[in-house]
Amino acid sequence: MADIFDRIEWSVRKVFGDNPVCVHVGNVEACAIKRHPAYPKFRSDAISAGVKSASSSRLWESMIAMGRLCDLDGDDTWRLVILDCITPSFRAISTRVARGFQAELEEIRSAMVTAALEVWVDTALGVPPRHVRDRMVKTAFDVAFQYGKTGSTEYPTEEIELFFRPDTLSQESSVKALSVVDFSSIRNPDVAEQIRGERYGALLQRLGHFGIAQRYHEEIRAGRRSGSVGQAVKASMLSRFRISDPNLYYYTSDLYPSFVGLREAAKVMGIAESAARRLIRAGEFPFPVARAGRSYLVSVKALMHFMEILDAIVHVDDIENGALHASGVTL
Known part of the structure; x- marks a missing residue:
């Protein structure tokens, strides 16, 4: 009979199959490191590294960072990967406890997963x-053992599915406007959208x-790139009459690289690279970073969020009109 451990493994394998897995930037094609194992091999390596010494494993450091970055996007894929690479160590102990205390095995395993996820939430900030x-495993x-001795835990196992949803504790903040115009005060959303896009284009x-x-616009018009066009349309629910194509919306972050180096990110943040490294090692950097070999990579979206830079939904027509106006060209 399938239990919670099996369901986690099936969910992850459904996502990755036998395809190569990139734990550095999440995209095999965009990663500078060219050797990427298929998920079964990746999982085996992660389990082995976790048992030997997760605290000194670069693989586990990268996995935790990818999990945190996915959390910012409301994506639980890497959180499930982490669970899938931890739960094999839960099997033997849960079986032993269930037999020794004559407790329900499925309840014990569900309680262990719930406890591990609780630690995941609690260690989002301030823990390297x-x-x-190791904290997730120890708590689980x-x-x-607590369940075996008392028959209950402080964790409501019947609500375990709640932990697979995006964290409600994700960082939230206000965003800076692209100009002195307060777009929220404009009653007509079409006008606000148009002004926002034109000012960004300018x-x-x-x-x-x-x-x-311009190059990005050419690619999405030709269908060679999609970026987050579909997501943007769904998120904005906007479809103005005076635009060339309602499918040509995108997020401004689509124009930027997905990741930048730590030195460049630290410069944007106004701190020294050495200070940024110290904060990362101490678990006090204000948002998660990815690990690629000996280098750190910073998610541009996470950096924008921290700097309170609006990742606006824009339309190609507005961007181009704004740029045209700023160039001084008149039609």
């Missing part, structure tokens, strides 16, 4: 990534970066 895996073991033109946007 290298310590997270303690809960298993900004790109003035900074000399509009060519990047």
Whole structure:
């Protein structure tokens, strides 16, 4: 009979299958490190590294970072991967406790997973990534023995599915406007959307970066790139009459690389790279970073969120009109 451990494993394998897995930036094609194992091999390596010494494993440091980054996007994929690579160590102890105390095995295993996820939430800030895996395992073991002795735990196992949803504790903050215009005060959403896009296009033109946007526009018009166009349309629910195509919305972050180096990110944040490294090692960096070999990579979306830079939904027509106006060209 399938239990919670099996369901976690099936969920993860359904996502990855036998495809290569990138734990560095989440995208095999975009990763500078070219060797990526298929998920079965990746899982085996992660289980082995966790048993030997998760606190000194770069693989586990990368896994924890990817889990945190996915949490920011409301994606639980890497959180499930982490569970899938931890729960094999739960099987033997849960079986022993169930037999020794004549307790319900499924209840014990569900309680262990719930406890591990509780630790995952509690260690989101202030705990170095290298310590997270061991804390999850230790707490799960303690809960298993507690359940065996008393027949209950402080964790409501019937609500375990709640832990697979995006964290409600994800960081939230206000965002900076792209200009002095307060778009929230404009009653007509179409007008607010148009002004936002045009001002962003004008900004790109003035900074000399509009060519990047032009190339991106050509690719999504030709169907060679989709970026987050579909997500943007769904999120905005906007469809103005005076636009060329309602499918040509996108997020401004689509124009940027997915990740930048730690030095560049630290410069944007106004701190020294050495200070950023110390904060990462101490688990006190304000948002998760990815690990690629000996280097750290910073998610641009996470950096924008921290700097309170609006990741706006824009339409290609508005961007191009704004850039055209800023260039001084008249039709």
